[in-house]
Amino acid sequence: MFQLNINGRVHKVDAEPDTPLLWVIREQVGLTGTKYGCGVAQCGACSIHLNGEVVRSCLLPVSAVKPGDRIVTIEGLSRDSSHPVQKAWAELDVAQCGFCQSGQVMAAAALLRKKPKPTDKDIDEAMSNICRCGTYHRIRAAIHRAAGTKTAAADVATDAGNTTV
Amino acid sequence: MKKSMENIGSGQAQNQPENTARRQFMVGSAAAGGGLVLGMHLPFEIAPGIAPAAAQGAAASEINLWVVVRPDETCVIRIARAEMGQGTLTGLAQLVAEELECDWSKVATEQITPGQNLARKRAWGDMSTSGSRGIRQSHDYVRRGGAAARTMLLQAAAEEWKVPVGELSVANGVITHAGSNRKTSYGKVATAASKLTAPDPKSITLKPIKDWKIAGKPLRRIDGTMSKLNGSKVYAMDVKLSGMLHATVRECPVFGGRLVSFDDSKVKGMPGVKKVFRLNDITVAVVADTWWRAKKAMDALPVVWDEGPNAKVTSASIDAHLRTGLTSDDAFADINTGDAIKAIAAAPRKVEAVYRAPFTSHTTMEPMNCTVRLTADKAELWIPTQSAEASMAVLSSSSGMPLDKCEVYAMDLGGGFGRRIGSQDVVRQGVAIAREFPGVPVKMLWTREEDQAHGLYRPIAMARLSAGVDAQGKLAGLHVRVSGQSINAFANPAAIKEGRDRRQLQGLWDTLEGDAQIGYTHSNLRTEYAMRNTHLPVGPWRGVNTNQNGIFLECFMDEVAKLANRDPLEFRRELMSERPKHLGVLNAVAEKSGWGKPLPKGVFRGIAQFMGYGSYSAAVAEVSVSGKGEVKVHRMVFALDCGNYVNPDQVAAQIEGSVAYGMTTLHSEISVDAGRVVETNFHNFRVMKIAEMPKVEVVLPVTGDFWGGVGEPTICVVVPAILNAIFAATGKPVHNLPLSKQGLTLV
Incomplete structure (x- = not known):
């Protein structure tokens, strides 16, 4: 027991x-x-x-x-899905199938606790979780968004909005 | 009937906060209800199909097949296709909502089961989801469904107010009669509307696409986003049923081998083990009270295999077999314009190359699994499937239960990529296990090792390409010979007509038929295929044969351009005047990427274009290669023309995802030694991670006069664009994958 x-x-x-x-x-x-x-x-x-x-x-x-x-x-992780990582993930529609995202969110939350303003290199080193849908681009952006470091978050907005539709 | 239909389906209802909240409650109750949780079996169930009806609310009105309206104004949109991350659910809901003129914030969705579809003579149409068809092959009838429901809801209001329906207007689910200044809402007239006769779908005029307000917009996904981020989403692997047992299987590691014997005396006494048995001639199964105990017993089980006739096959012997197809006379020619062979022979300059694209695996994050319960009068199946109807057909055939006593609860998939469409091998195994435990639900879950060892792999292919260049630096002739394994020969031999399996030339076809047209025309062009099968099972893998053929054609095109001393973009353009849509994406990506403009020192560009799944793709990659052979992909720019964009942000997400899925083939292959797959888990099947992910930019040129696919098309340009940039950087073409075959590493 x-x-x-x-x-x-x-x-x-x-x-x-x-x-x-x-x-x-x-x-x-x-x-x-x-x-x-x-x-x-x-x-x-x-x-x-x-x-x-x-x-x-x-x-x-x-x-x-x-x-x-x-x-x-x-x-x-949070009482009401309000952890900054969960919110940033939802705002950028990171998840596709979602199966790996529990792990991605937990890894990102731990990273931000240690390094509240992670660099891209910090993210590369800390986020070794696998995603087969390939949501990496948005994971990076969402971590920056949750951290309040805007850089890559702006990238996604640019990319998705970079349509001529 | 109508209400109970909704209740059955809405066990899988998604999207809206209330549904998420319900799941949170159910999952949360595991922790809350058991401050001290004891024992193996939890006193509740989590699975679609058995959710308490009370949770769904009452008095919902089915307006038609696609739309159910609740008194609280929620519009429930029925979804018949599978959601595996590709965003089809959200797109289909946008299309229905657009015509329905409902309030998007009040849209919920529910999954149709194949049992419901069968009961209504397949009124919801094809439920399978592959070939990037989820939206492009159902956009018309789902929009008509939304429009018909709108018509009926308006008619109900008109009858109540006794005014001509033409005097009414509707927006966001609110119906207005301007003449009398009256308003009502969908929720209020739904019951009356559900009793009206549906209009003839053919009588409906769909909205012009330029007037779209919900479709065509980059709206957030509605397939339970937060449930994927707080642990409350229930995948098939998470299904819990009262009294459920757990199973795992091991199949002979060598394809074509068989199970001789196993010594269950070693594991029978292990904790929780219920049964160890021969599932079929090639498979042994262990059932226990938890999956971990079943897996532990399986690991300890001594098994004797007869490895059969393929036990000595290696990747080298397979390669040698394919190589014979590069020059053999058993190939057939598909395109045969002019005389390419003669033109090349006569050309002053020529180039020839042999390319190889290896086997690879789907490696969905959620390993293969299903849960089956067989009772005296019912067969039930919970499964992540790309074809719930195919799953149900196999459930019926392998259980002996007639179709009308079968039901399949198709769960959102933890990845599909083509693995979960065809053979339904998992269902056969799940039923064989459940047969041993009548009335008891049994969940079967493969280990990752089993998943890697028993995939339906992307077929291996080689190609010999030759070309000549004339004195003016123009293409004199092009000859493409593909040699490789046929998916149809393994999975669907009837599709091979007169021995000619054109499917393996996908993307090299000369007509638009088949949705994968070659982007070039020339007076001397020849494409050929020689079938060379292996003992590995093969199947569709995101993008299927456009992957291999895209590499072959587009990388070789750069070799020919170099021979001609021409810019790869200019060289391609010259051959594309009869292919305006192919050319359109090529030009779009060239412009967006700044093709021809200076790059930082050490960074080189590669370009590629290809067509698949009814859509036109092009990519530019910016790559550097270090002295140690480290390949860094810095930036990729894509253009995708899929005609109409139902959700541009989700189109972008699919393109981003295709980059990671495609780039993994730079790292890894499925290789064969002693007849079996070598790459058994992520330690030796290296998958691309965030550190290697380039910046991705997307351009979506508007043509708007057709409907192309989204999930697959761009993957076929990912790898060739990168390989062409490596060629530009090193001067050496990449003829073989993964990159390690040429001393290169992706970093």
Whole structure:
């Protein structure tokens, strides 16, 4: 039996010690916003916050989580979808299929906590999550928008408006 | 009947805040209801088709197939096509709303199920979503549906007020009779309107496109944007049903091999394992109470395979097989104008090159999965599918349940790209598993490794191209020989007529028929195809054969231009006078990119144009190549002419996405060793990430007299534009992919 603090609530879960936190979150706790994409910590679809740090939960055994650790999933990032990252993402219509976006949003939120005004290079280094729809262009712009650094946000506006329609 | 229809469908209803709120409640209740959550099974269900009807509100009126109006003025627009990120749902709703004259802020959508479509004799038409057809093949009838609903709502108001309908006007769902200064609304007249006879769709005059107010505008998506950002969107992988079990499968890693045996004594006693069994001759399945436990047992299961006749096949042996098709006499000629071979032989200068475009995989972010429940009188399926009707047909054939007792809940897809249209292999497996547990829903989910190993890959192709240049630097003749695997031979042999599989020459066709016309005309032009199949399963992959053929033709065009000592843009223009739309996008992209103007030191341009899916695409890439062979793509400019733009911002989003999808093929291929796929996960199938993403700019030239596709067309110019810029930078053409084959790396 493991005791987990997820999104401010304590859950007692019965799982084998080697069960990855991802699957405890999805199958025992029932929060499915955190996705399985690769199982080898490569794609980032399973990104969560552990004590404020972004962590890929698909390789982290539940037994490695201490009772005092604070886990935040996409469902707990904000009470009412009002996190600046969520708002910026919605304003720029970043998401296409959306499957990877829980992880993208969690990674971006963690980046902005550490570096409130990230440069493009900071974004390149921090955002290694995979998106097959190819929303990278808008992810970059949305991070700048959420940070209040306007540069690339203006790029998207220019591009999308660059139509002669 | 009408109301219950809506309730069934609106389990998948999307867009509006209230729907998001409902999902938030349902997901949130998992955490809230269980301050201490114990046990495996949660006391609630999340899945379309079984959402409580009360959540949907009552008294909604179905005006016609496409429009349902609620008393609170919500206009529910029915969607029959699949949404997988490409924005079709939003575009279709814009088209209906445009004719309906409703309040866009009060539009909601709901997905039609194939069971509903079947029950009404397929009144909603084709539900499949591939070939960039979602909008271009349904724009007419969905707009007529919106217009017919408007007519009926106005008629209801006219009858209530006893005035001629011609005296009424409508805007944003508010109906006005100016003569008596009366107003009413769609919500108020909906019940009466739903009882009227629908007008003949052919009697309806659609709005001129120049008058569009909702369609044609860069409106925000309405397919549940915030639900994708707060975890509340339910993908098929997230479906929860009471008592549900979980399964995973492993198929023989070598295509053509078979399952000999497995030793289930090693895993039967593992926690939660319910069953280990032979699913069919090539597949073993494990079912457990959670997916993780099923996966863990599968990893521990000793399995013996008979790897069969293909166990020694390698990428090198496949390449050798394709190479025979470059010069063989079994090819057929498709375009054969003049005598290209003779003209090239007689030309003072000639060039020949062999190109190779490898296999690649779809690698959708959501791995293959489905959930099946088989009871005595019903077969149900929850699945991310590009063709809910094809899924239902396979559900019926493999379960033995007649179609009218089948239902498919087509979930929004976590990526499709062509993988989830054709074979419905996943449904067959899901049904075979559910058969073992009558009445119990079983969710089957593939591991990423299984997904990589058992794709329907983009077919491998090679091409030998030769050209001659005359004394004036003009093209004397062009000969294109494609050798490669045929999708039709694998998936649809009936489409091959008299042994000539023209599909593999997509984008090189001389007529507009097929929507992928070659952009050049010449008096000596010959295109040929020699079929060389392999043991890998193949299928459509975003852009399908326009990808390989776009690389072959457009990269070779730059080699010919160089031989002729001509500017690649000028050289192309000379051959395009009979192709005004192809030329239009080429000129647009040249102008927007500043073709010919100075670039920063070390940066070079490449250009390409191609046609696919009824639309015309061109791109310019700006690239630098370091001394160590590091390729950096700084900027790409695109022009896409798809005729009418239903949502220009979503068109731009599809173009941006096509850049990332196309550029991944610079990093990675699907290669074969010992008969199996080598690239098993993202550690060795390298996918393009944000750091490599160039700045993307988009021009959408207005022609407006046709309807072309959007999701696929531009991908076929992404890679050739970049490769041509590399050629300009290094002087060496790129003949093979991924870039590592030529000592280059994308950074």
